[in-house]
Amino acid sequence: MRGHIKKRANGTWSIVVYMGRDPKTGKKIYQWQTVKGTKSHAEKELAALINRQNNGSFVKPIKTTVGTFLESWLETYASCNTAPRTFERYSQIVRLHLIPNLGRIELTQLRPEHIQAYYSKALSGGRVSCGGLSAQTVKHHHRVLSEALNHAVKWGLLARNVAMAVDPPRPEKREMHTIAPEDMSVLFEEAAKMEKNSGLPYELIFMTALHTGMRRGEILALRWSDIDLAKSKIYVRCSLQCLKNGEIVIREPKTPGSKRLVSMTPSLAEKLIIHKESSSANMILQGKTLQGNSLVFAHFDGTSINPNTVSPAFAKIAKRAGLNLRLHDLRHSHATLMLTAGVHPKIVSERLGHSTVAFTLDTYSHVIPGLQDAAAKAFEKSLIQKDS
Template sequence: MRGHIKQRSKGSWSIIIDVGRDPQTGKRRQQWQTVKGTKGDAQRELRETLHSLERGAYVKPQKVSLGEYLKQWVESYAAIHTSPRTTEGYRAIVHRYIVPALGGIPLCQLQPQHLENYYSGALSHGRLDGKGGLSGRTVLHQHRVLSEALSHAVKQGVVVRNVAEAVVPPRPGRIEMSTLASENVPRFLDAARRTPYYVLFYAALYTGMRRGELLGLRWCDIDLGRASISVVQTLYRLSSGEFVIKEPKSPHSRRLVSLSPSLAKLLRGHHAEREAQKALLGERLAGSDLVFAHPDGSPLDPSTVSHGFGRLIRKAGLPHIRFHDLRHTHATLMLKAGVHPKIVSERLGHANIGITLDTYSHVVPGLQEAAALRFDTLLEPETAQTEVR
């Protein structure tokens, strides 16, 4: 089977493939396809199309656009095979970013250069509020969604290849981590006492649990006798207002977290308070009841909790941190206190210790210095003391 390319205009090429002669008229038949990009892009597309035809895997170009396909993929595939929250995220990426920028391109004509140009523009001026570009991490996430959708298109025989695989996505930059300094912890807890979320904020700081894990915590998940928490579910709220409870984000996120004596004591008091609130409503506190909830037992809105945390930080005059930064604070303070990184990793629910060490690399140099000093003290105590002085 033979074929060739022909330039139509600048940046536009036609792929012409000879597909034999019409058995009735004897006239030569040709398959035409338009490719946007360079001459090299057109030649590469020609080779891949000829190869697909030879193996019987050629998919005749369809008129469906990338935007039409992505919308259909989100609703008919992603909505069935992913969690409601993941589907909601995919839908937002497709409708807010990819469709407005690339949606009009015919799916069969999508080229790597389309994606490269889009990523470059998104990084420089892709924010919806017009205030500059998107982060590398955000654009990388968009790339992954697009690649997943195109991989499905290949499996369904809609296109021959996933063009996203030919594109090198942006590298996510390292996130500057903000934590609560140890000397500011008493000030933070004192301010937290004057909010309805004192026990919740205390638990976040003293366990390193994620917001959704804490809001999904039930009394049956807490063993006050053994001073431990079993992390078995997480709670979040969809944009529709619906609360959803699901299993933790990964198998390693299902874990046992030991409680400090002070947190165990605080939770006992919180349990007694919740029992009293239930009694006023003529009910009894059940093991399945949420630990952190409204007086009537209904779930707390995660966004409301985060906003309340932000107000606390501002009123207390503390450096800006997010609710999630209490998790980073917990890990950082534990590592600085000499707790083995493996233990910290288990408490956080990381898949492996490497993730913990990479995430908290800012603490590692200090651990190295402390370890060197301990070793010196072990073998040459007098020399070590002299050096310290």
């Protein structure tokens, strides 16, 4: 007999499993585990424990709490395997939300119902101040917790990732705004006005976002060596981020697909040629020379622009232009305009740096009905031409 159960007080059962002999002392080793519930439930747990021992997936229970493990995971894994900005977000989620709510539970005793109850609580009143968190935010918490528990399984601390048995909340799709062609001139006029007051190249930054679909951090990380003005090409190689301590860092993108080649429109290439001449003249005035590693979009002295100041500036400009837009909506506008113009989704996906074409089509599914109508009309037209 490999194991047995023994009734204890308060409706609990002890599961005892023979684990073999100690190779050094020769003494028999037994694994004890306490479970709550009926005798039938205890017998099922005993069978499952024996099965895990037989197939090699048994993990000896340890007295580590979820909080202790998450702190260790942050320090030993996340700190050296994620981008600084990503690590900041992970740390905030773990320390402000996951540990206060799940940290006291023993790691091996964490159950799906614990996690599901936390998600419900977070949605109703999970903010540090007051109110509930959004479904999208709680979904981010789920991803971080699930990733951490995956490593607990890899490291032999858990037999399975219980977060995989939990359904995170489904966030509603955020309404996407795009700029109409007739509003572009008004937007750029307002950007030019703010540019004169601030000295920052807002008009060209926003034009680059609209004409290429690049992300804010990717645009601000551009160096002149990343731009081939003769061939009208931009090589997206890095992204610029601002950490909470104010430090500006430039790193490679998280995914291989984010590194890409983007063809420029002739009007954008022309503007960048003029901007390069102006930037070179500014550097000469300071007794410096414009280098290949010089930032394309920078302050007068060549230092990097804080990305956290660019989005609020755009919001002011858009408001003055009478538009309800975020800076990221210029990226959406680029994709929408290209898709409606008949550009193949694969090309659009590559320009945006998406991981898959499926993600692009899902994100811009609102454009698909119009493309379907145009495709049907084009097919009909081709039939008529062949018949004639």
